[in-house]
Amino acid sequence: ALAARCREGEKRIAAALRELEAHGYLQRIRHRLTDKKVITRTIFCNQPTALPHPHHPAAQPHPRTAAPAHAAVRGPAPVAVATPVRVDVPVAVPAPVPVSASVPAAAPPAQEATPAPPAPGTTTAPPVPGTSPTPPASPPPPPPLFVPRVPPPTAPKPPRRPLPRPGELTPELDRAATAFLSDLHRHAPQFTLSEDDVRRLVPGVAAWLERAARPDGMRRALTDDPPHPLKHPAKLLTYRLTELLPPPPPGADDLAALARPRVTVTPFQTCDDCDRAFRSPAPGHCRECRETRAAHAQAAA
Template identity: 65%
Template sequence: MDTQQSTALTRALAEIPGPLPARGVIHIVIPHADRFTIVGNHLAQHPDLSCTAVGIAVRIQSLPQGIEVGIKALAARCREGEKRIAAALRELEAFGYLRRVRDRLPSGRFITRTVFCNHPTALVHPRRPAAPQRPAAPAPHPASAPALAQVPTSAPAPAPAPAPGPASAPPPEPDMSAPPPVPPPPVLSAPPAPLFVPLVPPPTAPKPPPAPLPRPNEPTPELDRAATALLSDLRRHAPQFTLSETDIRQLAPGVAAWLERAAQPDAIRRILTTDLPHPLRHPAKLLKHRLTALLPPPLPGSHELTAPARPRIAVTPFQTCDGCDRVFRSPTPGHCRDCREHRAHRSEATRTAA
């Protein structure tokens, strides 16, 4: 049984179109013929709902109409306890997926109905139907011309028949084959922004262009020769990297950019050949990705490694007053402010007395 299951899984993986991802989940999609439920990504990838709430929502969505979905009923169907189920129902109710509506029966008794909406955003912002396009009117058949002429209109007075002659010509008939003018479609306002934007882009979303392979600022023959030798020597350390001459010429500028930034050859070889995916289908593409995404920055200069000098703050020293021994700040020794004012008053009083 184990061998059969392994063979079936290997066969299913081989039928997946395109190269398999190096890491992450791999989807084996088998179409459902019966017993399936459609779940939107707005619920499956909701950033604010817990996994328990998402699972309870999927369970409720898969049940038929009229099935009891209370806390005790769900606890009997699920492994989660009543507290976790109650918390999950509160989350779904907060985001509009679940609503409890009180309804009055014809007998006058009130009941509570549980309503589950699989897409609450569509209820808030419903989509407007597209304006129907009017098909172009087909050209009338010549046999239907008398029927068109039977439309009641105010017919003018009949004109006298012209005398037959060579110069007489029949009057031009109106062009009934031209289609009637089609009015322009009504201008619809821009649709409102969705309340929930999925974190994972759809598979059809355009992918950004890949970053270009780095190149040295000053290419020299020595850098090119060292880069070519390093790429050619990779197969000694990892047989998967048996590169062709075309791949080596295309990848040499990227290795030269690493060497220009003072990266050691052993470090470059270790980064390029460790932690390889299995199986390695495109070694040249892997080397290009690693040379581009893991490019180290240039080494800083000696002036960039020097710490900036702190600005020097001039501090006024303490001085001791010669008159009262009080401590004060002053660049030079002498008297404090009070002693200077007292000495000034004494000098002024002496001059006044004199």
């Protein structure tokens, strides 16, 4: 039905539903009706913690006749609570043996009746002679149905970064930042600021100007592609002044390191006569071949 109404295919829609179910925004519960039919109920929720725990009708206890004490006992049904629940498991009780008044209350082990063998799947333990049966340990709490990966809306949020400030707010920087913010609505009408907003944003603009930012580049970085409709221009400017702060300009030492001459490496050349490798800025002959050629020229002269 969703594939008929949406442009996506069935596989992509099914993958998206599975992802929503894994994050806790969607829950699918199966219910068994009285006519032996099974239906699936889908629950959507914006807050994953508000989804109810799954309830399976098949796990509900049905009213039945009381079973004998030695009947097989199944494990406890899953409980959707966080606190541990104590479950008393019935233990096979030996048949009573008639004793006289002179015999002590605890009969010897040879006179005790043999208990019925436990059925498979039971958790009963053989009773120890002379002691009362110890109740089984409480089962551990059930694991959580899902672990929300998205924090709830009430989760504490990290503190926001403060508005950048210049090293020293000089009168020149204050006047330039005030003029920039006051003239911003002429280039971007959505960014009409009040006097209080201008005074609050002046240190952030002064920090940009101190880092050699040009007004045109600042205006493009702060006002391009705003959300529609723009309800709080001062908040958007505060965020962009903080997150898009340019790095400080390089100092004289950094520029001197860039202007430092590099070491020139002389390349290898191949001699035209002996094919030896030698370093030279231009191709030609190696030292030995040049000396040999000079000796031959002197002998010929």
